[in-house]
Amino acid sequence: MEKEIKDLELIERYLEKTLPNEERLQFETRLKEDEEFSTLYKEIKLVIAGVKHSSRKDLKKQIAGFAAELPAFSEYRLQSDIDLERDFGLQVIESNLKVSARNEAQSSKSSNQSWSYGIAAAIALVIAATFLFFNQTPPEKAYNLAYQEIGEGPYKFLADDEDPINLSRGTRKEDLPQKILNAEQQAYLSYQSLDYQDAIKNFEMAKGEIGAQSPKFLFYLGNAYLADDQPQKAIKTFNELLTLPNNLISDYSSRAKWYLGLAYLKNEEMDKAKETFEELSSNASDSYKEKADQVIEEISWGIF
Amino acid sequence: MDDTMIVEKLGRGDTKMLKNIYAQYHHEFIGLISRKFPRLKYDDAEDIFNDAMVSLYENITKGKLNKDNLTSTLKTYFFQIGINKTLAFIKKSSRFSDLQVSIKKEQSDAFDDTYEEEIEFEGKLKLVEGCMEKMGNPCKTLLELYYYHKCRMVEIAERLGYNTADVAKNQKAKCMKRLRKMLVN
Incomplete structure (x- = not known):
C-alpha cells in the first residue's frame, strides 16, 4: 500500500506538472523502462480524467437546477450596466453578417498587458457611465415592462361597460350589419377586434355625438391611442377623463390612472409617470395598487 | 459579500x-x-x-x-x-x-x-463514469472532491468524517485501486 500511495502521488504530481525538472526526467525514464509502471500511469491518467469528466457533468447538472429557483426570465426586465460592444469589444455587423470581438485598447498595447488594460478602461467607463445614465431603466424598457409584463397590454374590452350593441360572445364584426352602427359603436367593435387604428378613426368621427365625452368613450379612446403608439394623444384623453366630475368617473378613475401612467412612460415623461403610479400605490384599496407597486419597485427610476 | x-x-x-x-x-x-x-x-x-x-x-x-x-x-x-x-x-x-x-x-x-483529457480518451470516459456510479460513496465523493474540486486532504477528511488527512489519503488510494480494477475487468 505504501508503495502504491507513493506512486499515485508521483503520477499526480507529474500530471499536474509540479515535479521538479530532475524528478520529471527520472519519471519519464521510468515510464519508458518499467512497463508495469507505464500501465499504472496510463490507467491512473484515464481514471483521473474520468473522475473530472463525471464531476463536471454533476456540477453542470447542479448549476442547471438553480434556474428553477429564479423568477422567470423576461427580456423586458433586462437591466444592465454592461454594453457588450463597449465593454468587451463584441461587434455584430448585420449587413455582411460578420461578428468579431475586438478590444480597441488592445491594439495599441502589448498582448500580455492588453487584457487588463482593456478591462480597466472598460471599468472606468462603466463607472462613469453608470453614474450618469445607467441608474435608470431606459424609458422604452420601462414601458415594455409595465405595459406588457406587469400589465397585460391594451385594456381588454369589458362587456360590463354597458355595451351599446350587446354583442353576444363570439360575434364578429363582419357578421353585423354595418349600417345600424353609429361611429361610436363601430369604434368599440373595432377596439374589441384589436383594430385600434380603425377604432381611433371611428372614435374621432363620433366626437361631438351624444356620449362622446362619457368616461367610457374617453377611456377606450385613450387606450386605442396608447395601443397605436400615440402616447401624447392618450395622455390628453386620459387627463380629460380624469377631470370629469368624480361621481361620473368612479368606475374608470383607477384604470384610467394606470393607463395614464403607462402613456407617460411611453412618452418618456418619467417624473409624471412615477407620480401617477405613486398616486395609485398610495390608495390601499385601489385595484391597481399592486401593479403600481410592482412598477415602482422594478423600474430603476434614477435621476431624470 | x-x-x-x-x-x-x-x-x-x-x-x-x-x-x-x-x-x-x-x-x-x-x-x-x-x-x-x-x-x-x-x-x-x-x-x-x-x-x-x-x-x-x-x-x-x-x-x-x-x-x-x-x-x-x-x-x-x-x-x-x-x-x-x-x-x-x-x-x-x-x-x-x-x-x-x-x-x-x-x-x-x-x-x-x-478539456485535453476529453479529446485524448473520448469514449473511455463514459466507462469511468459508469464505474464511479457503481462504486458509489464514499469513494465517488472522495475522488470528486480531490481531483475535481481540488479540496485538500484535511478538508476532505473533515467533510467525510475521517480522523486524519492520512486516513483520507489511504482511502483515496484504495478507491483509485478499486476503480482501476473495475475498469480493467
Whole structure:
C-alpha cells in the first residue's frame, strides 16, 4: 500500500506538472523502462480524467437546477450596466453578417498587458457611465415592462361597460350589419377586434355625438391611442377623463390612472409617470395598487 | 459579500456560492446575448451560461483565478468567459453558418479551457463514469472532491468524517485501486 500511495502521488504530481525538472526526467525514464509502471500511469491518467469528466457533468447538472429557483426570465426586465460592444469589444455587423470581438485598447498595447488594460478602461467607463445614465431603466424598457409584463397590454374590452350593441360572445364584426352602427359603436367593435387604428378613426368621427365625452368613450379612446403608439394623444384623453366630475368617473378613475401612467412612460415623461403610479400605490384599496407597486419597485427610476 | 470572498470560498470547493453568483448574473447575461444574437435559442443561451459557470469555477479551483490576481470585477471576468463561449458556440453552430466570428487571440487564450483529457480518451470516459456510479460513496465523493474540486486532504477528511488527512489519503488510494480494477475487468 505504501508503495502504491507513493506512486499515485508521483503520477499526480507529474500530471499536474509540479515535479521538479530532475524528478520529471527520472519519471519519464521510468515510464519508458518499467512497463508495469507505464500501465499504472496510463490507467491512473484515464481514471483521473474520468473522475473530472463525471464531476463536471454533476456540477453542470447542479448549476442547471438553480434556474428553477429564479423568477422567470423576461427580456423586458433586462437591466444592465454592461454594453457588450463597449465593454468587451463584441461587434455584430448585420449587413455582411460578420461578428468579431475586438478590444480597441488592445491594439495599441502589448498582448500580455492588453487584457487588463482593456478591462480597466472598460471599468472606468462603466463607472462613469453608470453614474450618469445607467441608474435608470431606459424609458422604452420601462414601458415594455409595465405595459406588457406587469400589465397585460391594451385594456381588454369589458362587456360590463354597458355595451351599446350587446354583442353576444363570439360575434364578429363582419357578421353585423354595418349600417345600424353609429361611429361610436363601430369604434368599440373595432377596439374589441384589436383594430385600434380603425377604432381611433371611428372614435374621432363620433366626437361631438351624444356620449362622446362619457368616461367610457374617453377611456377606450385613450387606450386605442396608447395601443397605436400615440402616447401624447392618450395622455390628453386620459387627463380629460380624469377631470370629469368624480361621481361620473368612479368606475374608470383607477384604470384610467394606470393607463395614464403607462402613456407617460411611453412618452418618456418619467417624473409624471412615477407620480401617477405613486398616486395609485398610495390608495390601499385601489385595484391597481399592486401593479403600481410592482412598477415602482422594478423600474430603476434614477435621476431624470 | 465582495468578490475576493466569493473567489476564496469557491476556491475551497464551496459550490453553494455558485448559486449566489448564478442568481446575480443569469438573467442579465442571457438577456444581453439574446439581444446581440436574436436567433439564439433560449435553451442554448442557458447552456452557454451554465458552461461559463463551470469554467469560472474550474478556473478558480485550478488556481488560474485567485483573489490576488482578480484585476477586474468578478462579474466582468465572468462575462468575458461567457462571451468567449457564446462566440465559440456561434462559430460551430450550423444555424449561424452565415455569421463570421472572430475573436482576439489574447482574449480567448486567457480563458482557454478545452478539456485535453476529453479529446485524448473520448469514449473511455463514459466507462469511468459508469464505474464511479457503481462504486458509489464514499469513494465517488472522495475522488470528486480531490481531483475535481481540488479540496485538500484535511478538508476532505473533515467533510467525510475521517480522523486524519492520512486516513483520507489511504482511502483515496484504495478507491483509485478499486476503480482501476473495475475498469480493467
